[in-house]
Amino acid sequence: MIAPELLSGLPSTEELPCSDDTPVDNEDQNSLPNLLLFMLASLWAERMDWYFGVDMAIYHTTGEDPRIPVVPDAFLSLGVERRKGGRSRRSYATWEENGVVPTLVLEMVSHKPGGEYGAKQEIYRQLGVLYYVIYNPEFWQRDRHQPFEVYRLVDGQYQQVFSTAEADHPYWFPEVGLGLGFRQQRLGGIEQEILVWYDAQGNPYPTPDEVQLQLRQRQQELDAERQRAESERQRAESERQRAESERQRAESERQRAEQLAQYLRSLGFDPDQLPEQ
Structure with a gap:
């Protein structure tokens, strides 16, 4: 929680850019996080205490300048309004969210490494993000990591709690009540590897395409x-x-x-x- 006397000196999200204007370098960085968002919008349609941001700036006070954001590919915050004051967010400032930081952050490694295993991880550690997920399906061997890794904040430090090269093997987040993993599936008429949410038994929740197919059937x-x-x-x-x-x-x-x-x-x-x- 930020002290009230400090809030007066912080900018509002109306004044701050919604992102850092750094374009994604592949379509999956946009489509896969949005797929997770669409799935959540269906799974948690009745819940109003969460927010899932895609390529959105997170402003915080744990860095050198609160006007310099960190921009993950996706993040999930719990205990916040789905629509801030009934309106869509331009960005996410922790001082406007009662100090609530994201519970989970997702970074997708691109063709050009962006500090996912270093600088960004350190920012999320200082920010206090509980879970940091790195999805690296194409360049994991180049980076000497696994395609899917999960780090959990323990005593102020990130510890790797999960890594896998196998599809259909999700990681369960007890604080979220969902699992996350990757698998092969037809999406938009194309067979590809996608990220999906899972239930406690390890069963994938249906994607919007699957829901539509089920409805048609x-x-x-x-x-x-x-x-x-x-x-x-x-x-x-x-x-x-x-x-x-x-x-x-x-x-x-x-x-x-x-x-x-x-x-x-x-x-x-x-x-x-x-x-x-």
Whole structure:
């Protein structure tokens, strides 16, 4: 928590840039964090106590200048408003968030190393970010690391608590209530490696593409059920009409037989005593 007397000298997020204007150097740095955001927006749709930022500046007071931000590829803060004062954030300033720092930060190593294993890690350590995740699917051998590493802040220092070169093997964050990992999946019609959230049993939550596919499949199932029900209704209606036709035919036969019996009686014959042929 920042002392009230210090707040008056700090700029507001209305005055600060939303990022550091450093462009991402590959599309995954934008698409994969946004995929995690879209998944969270579905998983935690009813919760209003979290915020997930993508390529957004984090301003803090643990560095030399509070006007110089750190800009992770993504971060998750808990215990804050999803929309600050009902509005979207331009940036994230810890002094405007009651001192709440992100619980989890994600950095994706790019073609040009950006200090993910050094300078940025030190900034997050000083800031007090509990979990620091580095995703490095392409250059992990170059950097002599694993494709997916998780560091946890323990007694003020980061300790590596998880690393893997295997897909479908997430790390569980108990403070978040979610797991995070990577796996191969078709996304937007392209088979690729993506980051996804997992449940406590290690099952991946569905991506928006999978949700849409499930909805389409469910709609197809409902349409097929409606078609089957309509076919059954039509068959039952056909059977009813056939039975009605049979009833009407039998009634017509009965009436003709009655008319014949009456005619025979008019001639003096007993229709029940007619000679056998």
